[in-house]
Amino acid sequence: MxxxxxxxxxxxxxxxxxxxxxxxxxxxxxxxxxxxxxxxxxxxxxxxxxxxxxxxxxxxxxxxxxxxxxxxxxxxxxxxxxxxxxxxxxxxxxxxxxxxxxxxxxxxxxxxxxxxxxxxxxxxxxxxxxxxPAKQKQAVYERFKKVCDAFFENRRKEYQVQEEEYVVNLGKKQALCAKIDALEGDELKAIDEKALEGFVNEWKQIGFVPKKDKKSIEKQFEASVYGVIKRIPELEDSRREALSGALDVVMARLSPNASKKLNQKEGAIRKKISKLENNLDTLKNNLGFFANSKKANKLKEDFEKQVETAEKELNSLKKQLKALKKAENNS
Missing domain, CATH: 1.20.58 (Methane Monooxygenase Hydroxylase; Chain G, domain 1)
Incomplete structure (x- = not known):
């Protein structure tokens, strides 16, 4: 024991x-x-x-x-x-x-x-x-989840409704472009600054379109409104350029930074004018060096054609600039 x-x-x-x-x-x-x-x-x-x-x-x-x-x-x-x-x-x-x-x-x-x-x-x-704590764990989780789920579900539904509205807006904008493209005869001749501004205002009032279609429909609208100016029959170049300048100003207002866009456009035109003026000075100076000969005369004719083309382009740019400034001042 x-x-x-x-x-x-x-x-x-x-x-x-x-x-x-x-x-x-x-x-x-x-x-x-x-x-x-x-x-x-x-x-x-x-x-x-x-x-x-x-x-x-x-x-x-x-x-x-x-x-x-x-x-x-x-x-x-x-x-x-x-x-x-x-x-x-x-x-x-x-x-x-x-x-x-x-x-x-x-x-x-x-x-x-x-x-x-x-x-x-x-x-x-x-x-x-x-x-x-285990006793409160599920309840507090469900409380938080309920708030988040409700918000995101409502937002998803709103997006769905919004997207449907955007599709309708796209159709309206396409119809507007088609209406502008279909103008002819007296309707086409009647196009003026007020009519162009009316097209742009109608465009703005329609509202947003699906994001994937935004760029393409904007390009289509630009082609339609600028194209209608080109299609107006029996219109002097100066008047056509004035309409384009007025449209530039109205179109720029579609952008959130309209003033900046107008300044950029004006700056681009001034830059082209300056470059053309320099080229013209060079061409005109070169004309004085040609001797009187058959070959020289041929070259001289080519230079004179270049001068004539450049002067026309320069004159057109100056008119564009003038029209742009005038439209901007009147807006």
Missing amino acids: KQKKDENLALKLALCEKVEQEFAGYQSEKIADWNTKTKELLEIQKQWEEIRFIPKEKIKEVSKRFWGAFKSFFHNKNNFFKTVEQFREENLAKKVALCEKAEELTASNKTPQKVAQELKDLQKEWKEIGPA
Whole structure:
């Protein structure tokens, strides 16, 4: 019997040493690790309880040693879970604050674009916050998700309606271009600054078109309104250029930076004028160097044709510039 008790004592001392070394001072930042370690310790407890008698004088000492290490583990575990719970309560407060922000944001007067961007920022913040307490976790998540889902679903529906309106607008703009292209006879002769401005104003009032069609329909409209000026029969060049200048000003107003566009157009014309004037000076100077000979006369004729062409182009550009300035002043 004494031998058996001594053997049991040795087994219990081994368990004491194991618990002291592997469990008493155990620390981890992961719940799963604590749960795994708890299962291991409870298995050791079973082993301890299965070992029966040990020498009487050692019972108190050995029991105190084992249960002291045992309790130390659970004390540390409880402290860890208190910290976790506190951390989760803080996370819950942060998530509730995000819910309130999202609710205020979607009820605000901010533009849909700004609300959408700020909601996406809140969603990023949400993902960075750790878990909330298990009891409130699902409820707070559903509250936040409900606000975000409702906004983006409504926005999707609005976009769908808006896109349908844009398609209708595209049809209206195509019809306007077709109407301008179909003008003929007296209607064509009646085209003046007011009529051109009317086309542009009608274009503006129609509104937006699908993004993918924006550039192509704008090019089509430009071709139609500038083309109608070219098609007016029996019109003096100066009058045609005046109409083009007036149209330039009205068309520039379609742009959000109209003044800048007009300045750019005026600058481009002035640059062409300056270049042509320099070329003309060079051509005219060169004409004086030709001697009287058959070959020289042929070259001289070529130069004179170049001068004539350049002077016509220069005159046209100056008229364009004058028409542009006049139209700009009258607008």
